[in-house]
Amino acid sequence: MAKKLLTRIQLMAMLLRAPEKSSRRDTFHPDELTHHLKSSPSEATRMYCIFSDPVQHWDNAPYSPVRQLLQRPSGQLEKSGVFTLTRHRLRLMGCSKWRAAFNFGHLRVQSKLSVFFTMIILFSYLFYCLNGYCDSLPRPVFDQQTNVQHKIYFHDGQEASPEQRGAHSASPASFVREQLLDLSNSKVPSNNISIANNFGSKKFPQAIIIGVKKGGTRALLEFLRIHPEVRAVGAEPHFFDRFYDKGLEWYRNLMPRTLEGQITMEKTPSYFITKEAPRRVFSMSSHTKLIVVVRDPVTRAVSDYTQTLSKSPGLPSFQNLAFHNSTTGLIDTSWSAVRIGIYSKHLENWLRFFPLSRFLFVSGERLVTDPAGEMGRVQDFLGLKRVVTDKHFYFNQTKGFPCLKKPEGSSRPRCLGKSKGRPHPQIPFEVLLRLRDFYRPFNLKFYQMTGHNFGWD
Numbered sequence: 001m002a003k004k005l006l007t008r009i010q011l012m013a014m015l016l017r018a019p020e021k022s023s024r025r026d027t028f029h030p031d032e033l034t035h036h037l038k039s040s041p042s043e044a045t046r047m048y049c050i051f052s053d054p055v056q057h058w059d060n061a062p063y064s065p066v067r068q069l070l071q072r073p074s075g076q077l078e079k080s081g082v083f084t085l086t087r088h089r090l091r092l093m094g095c096s097k098w099r100a101a102f103n104f105g106h107l108r109v110q111s112k113l114s115v116f117f118t119m120i121i122l123f124s125y126l127f128y129c130l131n132g133y134c135d136s137l138p139r140p141v142f143d144q145q146t147n148v149q150h151k152i153y154f155h156d157g158q159e160a161s162p163e164q165r166g167a168h169s170a171s172p173a174s175f176v177r178e179q180l181l182d183l184s185n186s187k188v189p190s191n192n193i194s195i196a197n198n199f200g201s202k203k204f205p206q207a208i209i210i211g212v213k214k215g216g217t218r219a220l221l222e223f224l225r226i227h228p229e230v231r232a233v234g235a236e237p238h239f240f241d242r243f244y245d246k247g248l249e250w251y252r253n254l255m256p257r258t259l260e261g262q263i264t265m266e267k268t269p270s271y272f273i274t275k276e277a278p279r280r281v282f283s284m285s286s287h288t289k290l291i292v293v294v295r296d297p298v299t300r301a302v303s304d305y306t307q308t309l310s311k312s313p314g315l316p317s318f319q320n321l322a323f324h325n326s327t328t329g330l331i332d333t334s335w336s337a338v339r340i341g342i343y344s345k346h347l348e349n350w351l352r353f354f355p356l357s358r359f360l361f362v363s364g365e366r367l368v369t370d371p372a373g374e375m376g377r378v379q380d381f382l383g384l385k386r387v388v389t390d391k392h393f394y395f396n397q398t399k400g401f402p403c404l405k406k407p408e409g410s411s412r413p414r415c416l417g418k419s420k421g422r423p424h425p426q427i428p429f430e431v432l433l434r435l436r437d438f439y440r441p442f443n444l445k446f447y448q449m450t451g452h453n454f455g456w457d
């Protein structure tokens, strides 16, 4: 038993070895060769013999057993022949290179066991994939949900402040590492690589969640992904702001495959504040549906700051960044955390290309207090059946947010990751008040533009 196991291991090692040089032809005797050819077939392995010079080997193999084996049914000798032989026999024939595969028909119990275990591993892998877990292989797409410093730098095309920049490792490698880390931390199921996804085709998104940063965009996307007719990229592609020069085909390739009737989606909240984004999206398709998750700009700014602070603990205080001068109370609109919240300004830019009917404004607050209600509106807007309903949500007391009973690709309940729903630092009341005053006219304008009072004032 042990000996046979050893032989098997030797054989395995042999198969894994680099191609060998043939042994010299004059080292064998015809009788010896015949003896080898008669040996037990159970030891046999299907060998693919590749001759460096087939004609020469043919000429130099005058012994009939060898000749029979080498000769193809057509009588022609080919560069690559298939034989049932042991390694030793192949050496004798002067194979210069060879490859091998197990001849299952001849395997004994131990081998069958190893085949059995291999099959178990394969089936487990298949099962795992079909459940959507194996599609998180590294892809050329980046998620920005917790990549704070990166977002400060790129989110609105503005450079970060020196402190923020100092904390940010701007190298592409670290960026990718952070992005992948973020994806794995948040356990966001992604859709790109999956055995189950090999059907359908990759299409440009018909609907995009274009904003706003810290509005609740991740929650919305994850809720939507429960819908069987929605397929979405898990990570944020950032095509229309950062990677536009990669071209539309690059972008389309990031998309998951969809079947007839399914909607392709993506979310990149920085599109909303990117000047060039409306024109770019429009030139991809003027029919693109645009979803904007908006949240009270004051809370949004604090949320944005909280995220930055979590990555750069040495960050100046909120009020230091929010005000040009704390005594005059002049708001610094060049700080992205403040500027993103001027929704009416950004919307104006989009309305130059898209009619209002192409937009859906989702309330970030209602997405927390009434996720099913808000999801109903979203599904209607996308022309989908109302599949995602209140039965999909439960309120997690510890998290303080609604969570999914059964997210996509999982049978277990799941809340969003730690980067969502972080406790905010205490900001002085008068600072918040001043900021609220600042936003009021912009909010009113935004209510008028959208025909929806979000009740932030």
Ligand SMILES: Nc1ncnc2c1ncn2[C@@H]1O[C@H](COP(=O)(O)OS(=O)(=O)O)[C@@H](OP(=O)(O)O)[C@H]1O
Residues within 6 Å of the ligand: 144, 145, 146, 212, 213, 214, 215, 216, 217, 218, 219, 269, 302, 303, 304, 306, 364, 367, 368, 401, 402, 403, 415, 416, 419, 420, 421, 422
């Ligand atoms: N269900 C649920 N679970 C957790 N968090 C939720 C949920 N619904 C909305 N939110 C709010 O989403 C805020 C983060 O917004 P985004 O996902 O748009 O952030 S990001 O721009 O992608 O970084 C996040 O902001 P913070 O509370 O400041 O962390 C949440 O308030």
